[in-house]
Amino acid sequence: MVVKRKKTMYETMKGRRIIITGPTAGIGKEIAIQLAATGADLVLGCRRLERGKQVAEEISKINGVTSSIDVMLLDTSSFESILNFSREYKKRFSSLDILVNNAGVNCAEQPREDSVDGIELTFATNVLGYYLLTRELLDVLKAAAPSRIVNVASTFASDPDLDDVEFKRRPYDGMKAYSQSKACDRLITWAFARRLEKSGVTANAMAPGLVPTSNLFSKMSPETQNMLKQRGGTNPAQGADTAVWLSSNPEVEYINGKFFEQRREIGCEFRNIEHEEKLWDICEGMISQFSPNV
Numbered sequence: 001m002v003v004k005r006k007k008t009m010y011e012t013m014k015g016r017r018i019i020i021t022g023p024t025a026g027i028g029k030e031i032a033i034q035l036a037a038t039g040a041d042l043v044l045g046c047r048r049l050e051r052g053k054q055v056a057e058e059i060s061k062i063n064g065v066t067s068s069i070d071v072m073l074l075d076t077s078s079f080e081s082i083l084n085f086s087r088e089y090k091k092r093f094s095s096l097d098i099l100v101n102n103a104g105v106n107c108a109e110q111p112r113e114d115s116v117d118g119i120e121l122t123f124a125t126n127v128l129g130y131y132l133l134t135r136e137l138l139d140v141l142k143a144a145a146p147s148r149i150v151n152v153a154s155t156f157a158s159d160p161d162l163d164d165v166e167f168k169r170r171p172y173d174g175m176k177a178y179s180q181s182k183a184c185d186r187l188i189t190w191a192f193a194r195r196l197e198k199s200g201v202t203a204n205a206m207a208p209g210l211v212p213t214s215n216l217f218s219k220m221s222p223e224t225q226n227m228l229k230q231r232g233g234t235n236p237a238q239g240a241d242t243a244v245w246l247s248s249n250p251e252v253e254y255i256n257g258k259f260f261e262q263r264r265e266i267g268c269e270f271r272n273i274e275h276e277e278k279l280w281d282i283c284e285g286m287i288s289q290f291s292p293n294v
């Protein structure tokens with residue numbers, strides 16, 4: 001009698017391809033390091049190619065890492081860059097097993113800044129970046145099903161003002177723009193998860209916890225940075241853990257539309273189908289203004 005041995009996580013990840021956005025610092029870099037250790041092949045989506053190549057080299061030198069690591073140009077605040085990246089990816093690869101949307105900015109304590117497409121930078125990067133990249137890669141994700149979308153969100157999130165996501169009517173507040181964007185990351189995850197039900201592609205969101213040593217707070221005043229450090233928190237490796245687990249663990253392969261922290265499902269106070277769909281329409285509207293053919 002042949003006894004079937006349960007595959008280990010490492011065996012199941014060999015031959016799988018993962019895109020990680022924002023892998024050049026903080027949590028994203030740790031996600032890349034930990035996923036490379038599972039044997040999966042990585043595509044690092046970086047806005048700074050040279051830095052991306054340095055990170056890829058660093059990871060490939062880690063003992064035991066056999067993954068292939070490709071570095072591709074991706075600015076998640078730019079529609080054109082996302083479209084170019086997706087096109088280029090599909091020329092090179094026919095399927096995608098896991099997409100980790102992680103690249104993010106926090107413009108707290110900064111004056112308002114707009115993206116190249118004229119959209120408030122935090123919303124453009126943290127929300128539209130997740131939305132458009134996922135939308136553009138859905139066909140290759142479906143081609144690899146069972147496949148996964150893992151969105152790095154946060155528990156630091158507040159009620160989005162869906163009538164003024166870009167702070168055109170409200171006075172601009174970078175901190176509110178950030179916490180709104182992290183709530184939107186969850187709303188858009190639930191909207192994708194609903195559409196992907198039974199497709200073999202799952203979409204989940206996770207919260208890394210406070211990681212005060214990442215670059216996310218580097219533009220804030222020394223007082224704020226000290227205050228955050230005094231609050232404790234965790235390190236980038238621990239912050240990455242739940243995203244890595246969601247990306248690679250066979251036990252969560254078919255879990256869809258859930259929110260996780262420290263590998264445990266937690267509630268999301270923003271669940272509201274009407275709001276999720278409204279945000280979806282806002283994203284579609286902004287993208288079609290850029291180019292009606294997108």
Ligand SMILES: NC(=O)c1ccc[n+]([C@@H]2O[C@H](COP(=O)([O-])OP(=O)(O)OC[C@H]3O[C@@H](n4cnc5c(N)ncnc54)[C@H](OP(=O)(O)O)[C@@H]3O)[C@@H](O)[C@H]2O)c1
Pocket residue numbers: 021022023024025026027028045046047048051074075076077078102103104105125152153154155156182207208209210211212214215216217
């Ligand atoms: N740190 C925390 O306490 C915390 C807590 C909850 C959630 N999060 C979330 O975790 C994610 C990662 O944050 P982090 O703390 O690791 O921040 P980080 O150290 O600042 O790293 C951010 C990464 O995103 C990249 N990035 C930023 N804007 C980009 C763009 N337009 N196009 C492409 N890449 C871009 C950065 O690239 P460069 O190296 O080129 O700058 C970097 O690789 C974010 O989504 C954040 O909201 C963080």
